Amino acid sequence: MLCSRLLSLSKAEQKAAHGEHRRQNVFMRGYDRLLTFCLRHNFLVFLVFLVTAGLSVWLIQISPKGFFPQEDIGQVSVTTIARQDISFDAMVKLQGQVADVFTHSPYVAHVGWSAGSGNNALNQGQLFVQLKDKDQRPNIDKVLSDLRRQLANVSGIETYMQPVQNLRLGARSSASAYQLAVQGLDTGLTNVWAQKLTDAMAADHGAFTDVTNDLQNNALQATLVIDRDKASTLGVDTDTLRSSLYGGFGTQQVSTIFGSADSYKVVMELDPKIEWSPERMLAIKVRTASGSLVPLGAFARVDRTAGTLTVNQLGQLPAVTISYNLPQGVALGDSVSHINALKEKIGMPPTISTTFSGTAKTFQDSLSNQGLLIGGAILTIYIVLGMLYESFIHPLTILTGLPSAVLG
Structure with a gap:
């Protein structure tokens, strides 16, 4: 009241x-x-349940699948690749031009670089770029996009960038973040199809970017071919020819200078300021058995052919590693599907195999067990609900709402 x-x-x-x-x-x-x-209408409701369950499975299959998100820790690893027959001096000049682009960028704080250090190949270089703090620059995707546009003006060298991550999977180093290894018993056939797949991926700008490979089989090389009959007629033996060339281009020690505290080796060589060419090399004179001097061109010639600069292996087979990055908004799972489609499109033979490496391989392995993981999660939920409700039926009733929950 x-x-x-x-x-x-x-x-x-x-x-x-x-x-x-x-x-x-x-x-x-x-x-x-x-x-x-x-x-x-029990039967109609059951049909709706089956439809929603089927749509849930379909939605899981077609939804974009990624792996670890890209971090922005303010560091960028840069790989440069020039033509395969480039000299070290020319490589240093091109590497300096690339470093100038990073140095003058308003997003970059520090730059360190080296030339001729990539996989023991003189035509490759490395740059280590430290970006400014996040409050002084845009996001990493915008930074990389602007830098790619500026680096496109540097001719004669290709530049590939990837943000440094705290967690990196795989031991093979590459120019881009994700790796695909192409292998086969026939080295020539493997190289051909690896280049075809690289070109196909590079042409698909919507799914791939910064596509390159470590194939180095087109370096210009000079081979000195000796006519042994002419050399014998002129009185030039093999040992004399070998010692003459090694003395000019090798590291032949001719003496030792002894000082008060140390000793110094004296190495004989031709004048390093001379710009050597096949014609100038054939003008080198070799002493004959009679003591006279004859030019090398009198019994030899120089053949210039394309040769292999580096040979890479994966396991016991030669391999070509294709590396690539992903454009903004493209998931790693979509790139795997695109690669399989491109292999069918170009008609890659079954004798050539492809395997993912590093982060891409770990992602593919985890994706193959996705069904087991989902099934294990549902079974765990069923056991917990069964213990909570002390029933075998009520957990099933609750779990029937999962398909509708997946569809939102």
């Missing part, structure tokens, strides 16, 4: 409470009608 006197509601509050009660009644009536409909 006291409550009715002391806790009385105003007319406005009574009107609001009455409206809320009316809305609750509307929801309750709607729920009652929907529940009654479902109980009367």
Whole structure:
């Protein structure tokens, strides 16, 4: 009686409470009608459940799948690749031009670089770029996009960038983040199809970027071919020819200078300031058995052919590693599907195999067990609900709502 006197509601509050009660009644009536409909049409509800379950599986299959998100720790690893027959001096000049682009960028704080250090090949270089703090620059994707546009103006050298990650999987180093190894018993056939797949991936700008490979089989090399009959006629033996060339181009020690505290080796060589060419090399004179001097061109010639600069292996077979990055908004799972489609499109033979390496391989391995992981998670939920409700049926009733939850 006291409550009715002391806790009385105003007319406005009574009107609001009455409206809320009316809305609750509307929801309750709607729920009652929907529940009654479902109980009367059991088979139709079961069909709806099967459809939602099928749509859930389809949605899981087609949804973009990635792995670790790309981190922005303010560091970028850069790999440069020039033509395969480039000299070290020319490589240093091109590497310096690339370093100037990073140095003058408003996003970069520090740059360190080296030339001729990539996989023991003189036509490759490395740069280590430290970016400014995040409050002084845009996000990493914008930074890389602007730098790629500026680096495109540096001719004669290709530049590949990838943000440094705290967690990097795989031991093979490459110019880009993700790796695909192409292998086969026939080295020539492997190189041909690896280059075809590289070109196909590079042409697909919507799914791949910074596509390159470590194939180095087109370096210009000079071979000195000796006509042994002419050399014998002129009185030039093999040992004399070998010692003459090694003395000019090798590291032949001819003497030792002894000092008070140390000794110094004296190495003989031709003048390093001379720009050597096949014609100039053939002008080198060799002493004959009679003591006279004859030019090397009198019994030899120089053949210039394309040769292999580096040979890479994976396991016991020669391999070509294709590396690539992903454009913004492209998932790693989509790139795997694109690669399989490109292999079918170019008609890659079954004798050539492809395997992912590093992060891409770990992602592919985890994706192959995805069904088992989902099944194990559902089984775990069922066991926990069974212990909670002490029933075998009620957990199944609750789990039937998973397909609808997946579809949102």
